[in-house]
Every structure is written in structure tokens, then in C-alpha cells.
Amino acid sequence: MLEFAKLSFRLLRQALGRRVGLLVVVVILGLSTAVLEGTGIGLIIPMLSIIAGGAEPSGMAGLSAVFQQVGAGLDERARLIVIAAAILGLITLKNVLAFANAVLTNLIYGRAGHAMRSSLARQLLTVGYSFFLQQSPGRLLNIISNESWRASDAIQTTLAAIVNASAVVILLAFLLLLSWQMTLGVALGLVIIQALHALLSASLRAPSRKVTSFNGELAAKMLHLVHAGRLIRAFGQEQREKAVFDTSSDAVREAGFDLQSRQAVLPPLTEVLHSALFLTVVVSAWLWGISFPVIVAFVVLLYRLQPHVRALQMAWSAVQGWSGSLEEVRWLLDPSDKPNPPAGDAPVQALRQHIKFDGVTFKYPGSGSRPVVLRAASFDLPKGHSTAIIGRSGAGKTTIVNLLCRFVEPDGGNILVDGTPLNQIDPMQWRGQIALASQDLELIDGTILENITYGHSASLEEVKNAARLAEAHEFIEKLPDGYETVVGYRGATVSAGQRQRIALARALVRDPEILILDEATNAMDGLSEAAIVETLKSRAGRRTTIVISHHRSTISFCDEVVILQDGRVKNQTSFAKIATLSMDQLYELEKASS
Numbered sequence: 001m002l003e004f005a006k007l008s009f010r011l012l013r014q015a016l017g018r019r020v021g022l023l024v025v026v027v028i029l030g031l032s033t034a035v036l037e038g039t040g041i042g043l044i045i046p047m048l049s050i051i052a053g054g055a056e057p058s059g060m061a062g063l064s065a066v067f068q069q070v071g072a073g074l075d076e077r078a079r080l081i082v083i084a085a086a087i088l089g090l091i092t093l094k095n096v097l098a099f100a101n102a103v104l105t106n107l108i109y110g111r112a113g114h115a116m117r118s119s120l121a122r123q124l125l126t127v128g129y130s131f132f133l134q135q136s137p138g139r140l141l142n143i144i145s146n147e148s149w150r151a152s153d154a155i156q157t158t159l160a161a162i163v164n165a166s167a168v169v170i171l172l173a174f175l176l177l178l179s180w181q182m183t184l185g186v187a188l189g190l191v192i193i194q195a196l197h198a199l200l201s202a203s204l205r206a207p208s209r210k211v212t213s214f215n216g217e218l219a220a221k222m223l224h225l226v227h228a229g230r231l232i233r234a235f236g237q238e239q240r241e242k243a244v245f246d247t248s249s250d251a252v253r254e255a256g257f258d259l260q261s262r263q264a265v266l267p268p269l270t271e272v273l274h275s276a277l278f279l280t281v282v283v284s285a286w287l288w289g290i291s292f293p294v295i296v297a298f299v300v301l302l303y304r305l306q307p308h309v310r311a312l313q314m315a316w317s318a319v320q321g322w323s324g325s326l327e328e329v330r331w332l333l334d335p336s337d338k339p340n341p342p343a344g345d346a347p348v349q350a351l352r353q354h355i356k357f358d359g360v361t362f363k364y365p366g367s368g369s370r371p372v373v374l375r376a377a378s379f380d381l382p383k384g385h386s387t388a389i390i391g392r393s394g395a396g397k398t399t400i401v402n403l404l405c406r407f408v409e410p411d412g413g414n415i416l417v418d419g420t421p422l423n424q425i426d427p428m429q430w431r432g433q434i435a436l437a438s439q440d441l442e443l444i445d446g447t448i449l450e451n452i453t454y455g456h457s458a459s460l461e462e463v464k465n466a467a468r469l470a471e472a473h474e475f476i477e478k479l480p481d482g483y484e485t486v487v488g489y490r491g492a493t494v495s496a497g498q499r500q501r502i503a504l505a506r507a508l509v510r511d512p513e514i515l516i517l518d519e520a521t522n523a524m525d526g527l528s529e530a531a532i533v534e535t536l537k538s539r540a541g542r543r544t545t546i547v548i549s550h551h552r553s554t555i556s557f558c559d560e561v562v563i564l565q566d567g568r569v570k571n572q573t574s575f576a577k578i579a580t581l582s583m584d585q586l587y588e589l590e591k592a593s594s
């Protein structure tokens with residue numbers, strides 16, 4: 001519970017920044033509201049005394065005696081009117097302050113919720129990329145779309161608890177000043193009720209974690225239905241997928257029902273216990289001989305205290321019920337167990353000689369007993385050359401791209417850029433030198449123009465030139481909306497080959513120092529691919545290009561070839577030497593030289 005309160009306060013501090021003093025204003029407003037309420041109720045004492053016949057009631061002491069003196073110099077009629085007006089004034093002022101406090105707490109709640117979502121987004125954008133290779137997208141989606149809202153609610157509940165706690169303190173003080181004996185009885189009763197409540201609330205944590213975990217699984221199933229629509233239909237798996245989804249959804253329902261049923265016990269139980277306490281105090285007060293107006297004022301105060309106490313208790317149980325959500329949000333925000341983003345502050349110089357892989361070893365984090373992916377891989381990517389990296393499926397080609405872009409870092413060996421270890425170079429500046437067109441680098445849900453200029457501002461003419469080089473201009477111009485055509489989620493409204501051409505234009509418009517094409521043209525028709533290869537050939541020597549492909553034609557313009565097998569570099573040779581060999585023969589060559 002304390003950890004959650006700490007997390008709530010951390011988020012509140014973060015949300016309010018230098019305006020963290022607003023929390024003090026919330027407390028002051030809460031206290032003031034309760035003082036006004038207590039005073040208004042206290043004025044019932046002289047009012048009832050007048051109505052009951054004007055006789056001075058006996059046995060009054062402390063605060064009740066002070067209230068009894070209000071308007072003492074006035075005649076009965078005027079006194080009654082003045083007291084009634086004062087009570088109304090106090091009630092009005094109290095409600096104005098309560099309204100101000102409600103607006104303020106809503107403002108803080110909104111800011112805290114925004115701060116939390118913004119922190120989650122920052123974490124997802126800055127965490128080392130390998131985090132995404134290990135985590136279930138369903139879990140992450142569930143945290144952002146579901147759990148963060150529940151955590152916001154927990155923050156709102158914490159804020160409301162501050163206001164309610166202020167009211168409880170003040171109203172208890174009034175009660176104490178009216179009758180310490182009755183207050184002692186009330187306090188004892190409240191402690192017993194709270195102990196019982198805390199015991200029951202603690203039992204909510206396990207079911208809450210269960211709900212969170214099932215929600216994560218359900219979110220993964222939802223993602224699957226959205227992404228795998230074609231696959232499911234192609235293999236006729238609609239019924240099976242429906243059954244799998246229903247089972248997952250039903251598990252969420254069942255866990256949710258269990259949690260809500262346990263939570264539902266608390267309000268009626270608390271009400272019964274509070275009523276019992278309430279009646280016990282009234283009967284005891286009468287037996288103790290406490291005067292009627294004081295008993296009435298006490299009972300009214302107690303009556304007004306009750307919702308605040310209940311709200312505090314409900315806040316306690318609600319936060320326990322959201323503990324699973326808060327734990328998930330806290331986990332995602334906690335940087336200590338997440339991979340660090342790539343570091344380094346050496347400025348990037350224009351490549352002078354080469355990028356050198358020197359004995360690089362790598363295994364994907366969290367891949368358990370699976371074999372090492374790159375084994376002491378050494379090869380050169382000379383400046384201004386086009387180098388093809390080839391090898392059978394799973395040989396480690398894309399992994400080399402991941403290492404070059406610093407999405408992952410080597411476990412052993414070094415990647416040297418003109419002799420400087422890549423891990424010392426400023427990663428943002430380094431990535432600014434690279435343009436990547438890859439089969440699994442999606443399009444954004446926007447227009448073709450927005451996609452080509454993603455991360456790089458360019459004039460329309462520059463965009464069109466890049467599109468021409470990528471063999472995309474012609475088909476784009478034929479679309480009714482041209483460059484303003486919306487491509488939809490992940491480019492769903494254009495063909496695979498068109499998607500690749502837009503992605504290639506996006507890489508080319510940056511006119512990068514280093515161009516990486518990872519199966520970037522494999523969905524294109526032969527003519528388009530040949531035209532692109534011709535373009536790249538005509539620009540040979542102007543930039544350093546790395547090409548990964550299983551197609552002989554795609555690598556035909558390259559100067560060098562690096563042949564990989566099972567994560568080892570089998571060979572690095574000039575393309576001219578093997579120009580006559582087919583891809584199969586190149587793979588044979590691998591075997592021959594092993």
C-alpha cells in the first residue's frame with residue numbers, strides 16, 4: 001500500500017512540477033470545509049435549546065458551552081433567525097469551498113493521468129530496443145490502454161482520500177470537543193471496523209493481479225485478431241480463434257467477477273458496522289446523561305463524519321483492488337530492470353575508410369538455450385562501396401543490421417567506425433547517417449507524403465525525386481489523391497510492392513551517408529527491381545551501401561560480398577570474382593570453403 005501511495009505521490013509531483021504546493025491547497029481547502037461544516041453543526045446546539053423552550057440545558061462544557069453562548073445577548077426570536085442565517089451562510093461557504101476543491105482535485109487528477117501516460121510513452125520510446133524483443137506486445141498494450149487508466153483512478157482516489165482524511169481529522173476534533181467520552185467510544189469502534197476492513201481489503205491483491213494478467217493475455221489475443229485477419233481466413237481458423245478468444249475473455253470475466261464480488265462485500269458490511277457504532281454511541285450518550293442538544297449535534301456530526309470515513313475505507317480497498325494495475329504501471333516505468341538505450345557521446349565524423357566488424361559475437365537477450373546468432377564475425381564495409389551480405393535463412397544477416405543501427409549491442413568483439421568503437425559514438429547522430437529500408441519496417445498510418453518525409457523534412461520536389469529513384473513516382477501519380485493518398489494502418493491500402501517502394505523512397509529522400517537495404521525490394525516486380533538496381537549502380541561510389549537479399553539480381557551492382565553461414569563469416573570477396581555464380585552456387589561455395 002505504501003509503495004502505491006509513493007508511486008501516486010511521485011506521479012503527482014511529476015505532474016505538478018513547481019506547482020506541487022497545490023496539494024497543500026487541497027489539504028487546506030479540505031480542512032477549511034470540515035471546519036465550516038463542524039461549526040454549522042455546532043450551531044444546532046443553541047438553536048435546539050431555543051426551540052426546546054429556551055431553558056439553559058445542563059451539563060454543557062467545552063465547545064458545546066461555547067456554541068451555547070452564540071447570540072446570547074439577543075432576544076429569542078432574533079437569536080433564532082441569526083443562528084439559522086449563520087448556519088445557512090456556513091453551509092453555503094462550505095459548499096463553495098468543496099466545489100473549488102473538486103475542481104482543483106480534478107485538475108490535478110487530469111495532470112497526473114497525463115504525466116503518467118506521458119512517462120509511459122517516454123519509457124517506451126527511450127528504453128533499449130531489445131526490451132521489445134523480450135516482452136509480449138499484449139502486456140504492453142494492456143498497460144497503456146487499460147492499466148494506466150486504473151492507475152489514474154488510483155491517483156484520483158488518493159487525492160480524494162487527502163480531502164476525506166482532512167475532514168475526518170477536523171470532524172473528530174469537533175466531536176472530541178463536544179464530548180470526549182462519546183468520541184473515545186467512536187474512535188475505538190472506528191479502529192475495530194478499520195482493522196476488519198484492512199483484513200478484507202488485503203485479500204483483494206491476489207485477484208487483482210489475476211485480472212491484470214488475464215487482461216494482458218486478452219489484449220494479446222485482440223492484437224492477434226487484428227493483425228492476423230488474413231492468416232486466420234486463409235487457414236480457415238475462424239472457429240478455433242473464436243474459441244481461443246472466448247476462453248481468454250471468459251477468464252477475464254471470471255477473474256473480474258471474483259474481484260468485484262469480494263469488493264462488493266465491503267460497502268454493505270461497512271454500512272452495517274457504522275450503523276451499529278452510531279446507535280451504540282447514541283444509546284450510551286443517553287445513558288451517560290448527556291444533554292439532548294449536545295447529543296443531536298454529536299449525532300449530526302457523526303452522521304456527517306460517516307461518509308468521509310467510509311470514503312477513506314473504500315479508497316483503501318479500491319487501491320488494493322487496483323494493486324495489479326499499479327504494479328504493472330510501476331514495472332513499466334521502472335528503468336532498473338530494463339535494457340539501457342545505446343550510450344556514447346563521440347561525435348559522428350563523415351566515414352573516411354570503413355566500418356569494421358571485429359570478432360563480433362551476439363545472442364538475442366532472453367533467447368534461453370537457443371544458439372549464439374553471430375560467432376566472432378569479422379568483415380569490412382568499405383566507404384563508398386556497396387556490400388552484399390548473403391547467407392541462408394537464419395544465418396544472421398538482419399542481426400548485423402540490428403547491430404549496425406544499435407538496436408542491439410554485441411556481447412563480444414567490436415564494431416569500429418574508422419577505428420572508433422561504435423558504442424562510443426552518439427547513437428542519435430549515428431542513426432542520422434543511416435537510412436534503412438527493410439521488409440519489416442512499417443509504414444505509418446498517414447499519407448504517402450508523410451511517410452516519405454517521416455523524420456526528415458523535404459520539399460515536394462525532393463520527395464518526388466526520391467520516389468522516382470524508388471520507382472514509386474509513377475504509381476503514386478496515378479492514385480486519385482497522389483502524394484496525399486492515405487496508406488492506412490501499416491500501409492494496408494497499398495500493395496506489398498508499393499509499400500516497399502514508398503519505404504525505399506523514405507530511405508532515399510534522406511540522401512544518407514550509409515544506405516541499408518534489408519530485403520527491401522523482394523516484393524517488387526522484376527522490372528521495378530531492375531530499374532532500382534540500375535539507379536543504385538549509377539550512383540555507386542557516392543555512398544556506402546549494404547544490401548541483404550536472397551536474389552542474385554538485387555546484389556548484382558555490389559562491389560563486395562560477405563557470405564554468412566550459421567552466424568560465422570565464411571568469406572568476404574569481391575563480387576567480380578563470383579559474378580558468374582548463381583545464388584545456389586554461392587551457397588555451394590560456402591560449403592566448398594568450409
Ligand SMILES: Nc1ncnc2c1ncn2[C@@H]1O[C@H](COP(=O)(O)OP(=O)(O)OP(=O)(O)O)[C@@H](O)[C@H]1O
Nearest residue numbers: 133364367373391392393394395396397398399400
Ligand atoms: N528476437 C529474437 N530473439 C531470439 N532469436 C532471434 C530473434 N530474432 C532472430 N533470432 C534468431 O537469430 C538468428 C538470425 O536471425 P536473422 O534474422 O539475423 O537471420 P537472417 O539471416 O536475416 O534470416 P532471413 O534471411 O530469413 O531473414 C535466427 O536463428 C533467428 O531465429
